[in-house]
Each structure stands twice: as structure tokens, then as C-alpha cells.
Amino acid sequence: MSFPNLRLRRLRKTGKIRELLEEVRLSPKDLICPIFVQEDLKSKIPGSSMPGMERLSLGDVATEVNSIAELKIPAVMVFGIPTHKDDHGTSAFNQNGIVQKTISEIRKNLGNDIAIMADVCLCQYTSSGHCGLVKGDKIDNDSSLETLAKVAVSQAQAGVDVVSPSAMMDGQVKAIRQGLDDAGFSDVAIMSHSAKHRSSLYSPFKDMAHSAPQFGDRKTYQLPYTNPKEAMREVETDIQEGVDIVMIKPALAYLDLISMTKEKFNVPIAAYSVSGEYALVKAAAMAGYIDEKEVTLEILTAIKRAGADMIVTYFSKGAAKTLNER
Ligand code: PBG
Ligand code: ZN
Numbered sequence: 001m002s003f004p005n006l007r008l009r010r011l012r013k014t015g016k017i018r019e020l021l022e023e024v025r026l027s028p029k030d031l032i033c034p035i036f037v038q039e040d041l042k043s044k045i046p047g048s049s050m051p052g053m054e055r056l057s058l059g060d061v062a063t064e065v066n067s068i069a070e071l072k073i074p075a076v077m078v079f080g081i082p083t084h085k086d087d088h089g090t091s092a093f094n095q096n097g098i099v100q101k102t103i104s105e106i107r108k109n110l111g112n113d114i115a116i117m118a119d120v121c122l123c124q125y126t127s128s129g130h131c132g133l134v135k136g137d138k139i140d141n142d143s144s145l146e147t148l149a150k151v152a153v154s155q156a157q158a159g160v161d162v163v164s165p166s167a168m169m170d171g172q173v174k175a176i177r178q179g180l181d182d183a184g185f186s187d188v189a190i191m192s193h194s195a196k197h198r199s200s201l202y203s204p205f206k207d208m209a210h211s212a213p214q215f216g217d218r219k220t221y222q223l224p225y226t227n228p229k230e231a232m233r234e235v236e237t238d239i240q241e242g243v244d245i246v247m248i249k250p251a252l253a254y255l256d257l258i259s260m261t262k263e264k265f266n267v268p269i270a271a272y273s274v275s276g277e278y279a280l281v282k283a284a285a286m287a288g289y290i291d292e293k294e295v296t297l298e299i300l301t302a303i304k305r306a307g308a309d310m311i312v313t314y315f316s317k318g319a320a321k322t323l324n325e326r
Contacts, residue, residue, distance in 0.1 A: 024305045026297060028072040028323050032117060032270070033316035035068075036208055037061060038081040039098040049204035050275055051282045053314055055081060061102050062109040071320035075115035077164060077312055078102050081210055082125055088133065089125035093150040095157065103158035117162040117191065118155045120148055120176065123211040130213050131167035131221060139220060144169045149179030156185040162245070166193040168221040173241035191245035191270055194238040195231040195257060198222035201250050201276025208275065231257050232264060239267055248308075250274040252299055255306040262307030271308035273299070278314040293322050 011021050036047065041057035044064075056064055065076055080099035082091035091097050099118055106116050122144065123131045132144030144167060152163040163180070165172045173192050180188050198219050206212040223231055235246050246265070248258045249272035261269050281299070285292035296315045303311050313319070 024301055026301045026304055026319070026323065028316075028320035029074055030300075030304060030308075030310055031073050031316040031320060032075040032077050032310055032312040033068045033073050034077045034079060034312060034314060035061070035064060035102075036079045036081060037098055037102045039083045047204075047208045049207040050278060050314060051286065052318070053208065053278075055208070058098065058101055058105060061105045065106050065110060065114060068317060069110060069114045071317060071324060073114075073316050073320050075117055075162075075310075076106070078106075078116065078118040078160075079209055080119075080124060085125055085127045087127055089122035089147055089151075092122055092125035093147065093154040095154055097154070100154055100158040103155060103160050107159040115161045116159065117164050118160045120151050120155065120163045120165040120172075121167045122147060122151075123167075123213070124209050128214050129211055130216075131218065132169050137216075141169050141171070145171055145175035148172050149175045152176040152188075152190075153179050153183045153185065156180055156183065156188045160188060162189045162191050164191045164193065164247075166196060168193065168196050168218075168223070170237075171241070173238045173243045177242045189244040190242070191247060192238045192243045193249055193272070194235045194243065194246040195254075195261075196222055196247070196249045196272075197225045197231075197254065199225065199250050199274065199276070201253075201274045204275035204279045225254075228257055228260065232260060235261055235265060235267075239265060244268070245270050245310075247272055247312075250277060251303045251308070251311065251313075252277050255302065258303065258306040258308050268309045269307055270310045270312060271303045271306075273303060273311055273313040273315070275314065281315075293318070297322060 036055045038055040044054045044056045044060045047053040078099050082098055084091050121131050123129055128134045130139050132139040245268040247270040248254055251271040251273040258271055284290045296319050
């Protein structure tokens with residue numbers, strides 16, 4: 001009888017041995033928690049397409065962000081839902097806009113106890129629902145850049161730590177860096193949605209944030225999911241333009257791109273686990289088909305294992321609670 005000379009099961013014998021051998025450890029510190037703040041609300045309302053997520057009023061922000069910070073989550077990502085939309089997306093860079101007020105409110109109440117990140121895009125703010133400004137029947141790149149830079153500067157004035165452009169306009173990182181530096185905000189960082197794909201997994205978000213395009217789709221600016229080399233060119237371009245953190249989005253179906261980015265570049269990597277990924281797990285859990293807590297940790301750990309240094313996820317609070325209890 002010949003016995004195996006290597007017994008990998010030895011190191012799986014007990015819970016404590018397995019703990020000791022863990023190669024990838026998910027922590028609440030890996031997470032960035034998105035919040036949605038709606039301008040015309042008196043108090044928070046549930047988001048129908050994203051069970052467990054809410055649209056907050058400005059008055060809810062301090063309490064909510066405080067509870068996020070208490071879970072040891074180091075950052076929030078602010079998304080605004082404005083009352084007024086127009087062709088130029090002016091509410092996006094209004095100093096009294098909902099995102100700007102939310103940023104000040106968080107800073108006033110929490111100081112530096114949480115890092116404040118904010119989405120820089122136009123789709124919630126334009127009548128067209130597109131991420132850039134419309135000229136004729138096209139999304140115009142260069143006039144959009146000027147506006148995106150203004151949005152970033154207005155958020156910097158409100159006290160943001162990190163701006164996160166998600167419009168997928170060419171040159172957005174460079175334009176925003178220039179805008180921030182010219183306005184004296186050279187210490188505000190940029191986390192770009194570098195490889196943001198045109199994905200059907202964004203539907204719940206568009207419903208939540210009222211940001212669905214009124215005509216056409218986002219295929220002329222967001223990446224096709226068929227093109228990994230092109231995704232790496234987007235990442236490379238953002239690095240050349242001075243980005244601080246690159247992002248791959250969505251996450252779970254794009255783990256190959258996260259690991260490719262880690263292999264090719266020496267830059268912090270964020271992964272955005274999007275609304276559809278959240279909805280898939282929530283729906284299956286609510287139907288009793290899967291264990292939400294366990295599946296959530298498994299998915300988030302896999303995203304980290306692929307190479308993500310941080311994860312934007314709607315599971316932030318739930319996952320942090322589970323992790324803190326263990
Ligand atoms: C728009 C934006 C979208 C998401 C984040 N910012 C939607 C889109 O591009 O159509 C999606 C995020 C998610 O689904 O969680 N700039
Ligand atoms: Zn957008």
C-alpha cells in the first residue's frame with residue numbers, strides 16, 4: 001500500500017489551524033460603503049430594487065455615517081439624487097447641491113473618523129440621464145470634461161477626501177487633476193472608475209439613483225465586456241493621467257481583470273461590486289436558496305483574492321457586522 005507523501009489535510013485539521021493558515025483575510029477595513037442621499041426627502045425611504053439599501057435625507061446622514069464608522073468601515077462613497085436636472089448638469093457642481101451639503105455634514109459630524117469619497121458624474125444631474133453632456137445626438141467628450149472638473153472642485157470645496165469619476169470620458173482624470181490643482185486642492189485624491197464596463201448589472205442602481213439614460217445607452221463611453229486588452233489600456237491611461245486609485249467595475253464577473261491589473265501595474269486597486277451583484281445575492285437569500293452572510297463573505301474574499309485592495313460594496317455594513325462578530 002502506498003501512502004501519500006504530502007498531506008495537505010494536516011493544515012485543515014481544526015478551526016484554529018485553518019485560521020492560522022488563512023492567506024487572504026477580509027476585514028471591514030477593506031470596504032467602502034455607498035450612500036444615496038436625496039435632496040427633496042424629509043426622512044429616509046427604502047430603495048425598492050435594492051433591498052436593505054435606503055435613500056437618505058440630509059438629516060439622516062450624520063446618524064447613518066456614524067453607524068458605518070462604528071462598524072470600522074473606513075470610507076463612504078456619496079451618491080446624490082438632486083431635485084433639479086438640466087441640460088448642463090448644473091446641480092452636480094452647485095455649492096449648495098445635495099452631495100456638497102452631504103460632504104460638509106459628514107465632515108462636521110465625524111471629522112476625520114471616516115474618509116469621504118464622492119461620485120463624480122453627470123447622469124443623475126442631466127435631463128438626458130447621460131454621464132456626459134449631449135451635443136446633437138452624441139455625448140460630447142471635451143465639454144463634459146470641463147463640467148466634471150467643476151464637480152470635483154465643488155466637492156473638494158465641501159471637504160471631500162477622494163473624488164471618484166465614473167463618467168468614462170477620455171481624459172477625465174487629467175482634467176480633474178488639473179482642476180483640483182489649479183483650485184488649490186492638490187491633496188484631494190482621485191479614484192477613477194478606470195475600467196467601467198457597460199453592464200446590465202447596473203439596473204438596480206439606475207432605479208435607485210434616478211440615472212437611467214433617456215435615449216440610447218452608454219455603449220459609446222463604457223467598455224465592452226468582450227475586451228480585456230482595451231480595459232488594460234483604460235487603466236494605463238488613467239495612471240498616465242495621474243490617478244491615485246484605479247477601479248475595475250463590476251467585480252464578480254471581472255475577477256480576471258482585477259488580477260490582470262495587479263499583475264501589470266503597481267497601483268492601488270479598487271473593485272466595485274455593483275447593484276446587480278448585490279441584488280442577485282439578496283434575491284436568492286430572500287427566497288431561501290442561499291445563506292446571505294456566508295455567500296457575501298465568500299464573494300468579497302474572492303474579490304480581494306483576485307487582487308483588489310478595497311471593495312465598494314452595498315454589503316459593507318452587513319459584511320462588517322458579520323466580520324466584527326467573529
Ligand atoms: C453612473 C453610475 C452607474 C453606477 C455607478 N455610477 C450606473 C451606470 O453607469 O449606468 C452603477 C453602480 C451600481 O450598479 O452599483 N455614473
Ligand atoms: Zn454617470
